[in-house]
Amino acid sequence: MVRAGDRAGYVLISLRNLLVAILLSTGCQQEVVPPPANLPGIINTGELFTQHGYSYVVDGDRYIDLLYAPNISFAHAAAVSWIWMASNLNTRAPIVGDTLAPWPVPDVPPRFYDAYASEYRNAQDFHAFGAFFVSHLESNGSGCPPGLSITGGYSSTAGQNQVPAEERLRYTFIFAPDLQALAASCQYSERTLMYAVFTHELGHQRAGLTHVEEFPNYHNGTLPQGRVDIMHRVLSLDDITRYEFHFFDELPLPPFIIGDEESCNYNLYNWRSITN
Numbered sequence: 001m002v003r004a005g006d007r008a009g010y011v012l013i014s015l016r017n018l019l020v021a022i023l024l025s026t027g028c029q030q031e032v033v034p035p036p037a038n039l040p041g042i043i044n045t046g047e048l049f050t051q052h053g054y055s056y057v058v059d060g061d062r063y064i065d066l067l068y069a070p071n072i073s074f075a076h077a078a079a080v081s082w083i084w085m086a087s088n089l090n091t092r093a094p095i096v097g098d099t100l101a102p103w104p105v106p107d108v109p110p111r112f113y114d115a116y117a118s119e120y121r122n123a124q125d126f127h128a129f130g131a132f133f134v135s136h137l138e139s140n141g142s143g144c145p146p147g148l149s150i151t152g153g154y155s156s157t158a159g160q161n162q163v164p165a166e167e168r169l170r171y172t173f174i175f176a177p178d179l180q181a182l183a184a185s186c187q188y189s190e191r192t193l194m195y196a197v198f199t200h201e202l203g204h205q206r207a208g209l210t211h212v213e214e215f216p217n218y219h220n221g222t223l224p225q226g227r228v229d230i231m232h233r234v235l236s237l238d239d240i241t242r243y244e245f246h247f248f249d250e251l252p253l254p255p256f257i258i259g260d261e262e263s264c265n266y267n268l269y270n271w272r273s274i275t276n
């Protein structure tokens with residue numbers, strides 16, 4: 001478990017193909033985070049992948065809290081934590097043999113991302129979730145677009161507030177160099193931008209969470225004063241640049257009826273059934 005008030009990073013230790021994430025406490029954190037939901041904690045295991053050349057994204061140096069920041073958000077909302085197991089930090093480019101090939105626009109048939117994730121996730125299907133840190137998405141431009149209008153990541157869902165039944169089809173892709181370029185040209189914090197996008201995408205993956213803009217009916221909860229729901233399609237620049245840890249909208253819990261989808265924390269609560 002993590003504690004609010006700690007700043008922590010993960011170190012990945014290589015044992016041939018198996019790498020293990022270890023939580024290290026490294027001192028004080030300035031940001032005050034309220035206590036998590038009053039529920040028994042559950043821990044999910046995620047498989048971690050990086051495309052060839054991108055293992056530095058998860059080694060804990062450039063983004064020290066990358067694997068920790070989402071835990072604050074999920075623990076607060078529904079007492080869910082993640083442990084990440086690095087399965088393969090040298091995955092192939094989207095086109096075999098073309099190391100410079102960009103990633104295709106998501107959701108174009110055939111289900112390119114399903115197939116790619118299945119290629120790596122299939123043999124490791126005892127892990128509930130998966131994350132891939134990869135190279136450039138072809139539709140992302142350069143410069144500093146208004147409103148953070150790039151696609152920072154892509155995650156699978158099985159529809160609104162629904163999670164794919166097959167573990168190999170649960171995944172998040174993060175287009176790391178595009179976020180780095182955006183941060184550089186807009187002078188945002190690259191670190192906190194990466195944490196925000198990763199937390200947002202894991203919200204999609206973990207419980208099929210929707211965007212506030214498109215489905216406000218699933219976001220009726222409240223947030224700590226001055227904070228913004230991390231499930232906005234267009235992330236709040238102010239929130240991203242000021243904070244490392246983010247929040248999902250929350251309604252009081254309990255009372256609670258299974259199947260209630262009115263808020264992020266209710267949807268996360270519904271999917272606490274996934275415990276591996």
Ligand SMILES: [Zn+2]
Nearest residue numbers: 200204211233
């Ligand atoms: Zn999204």
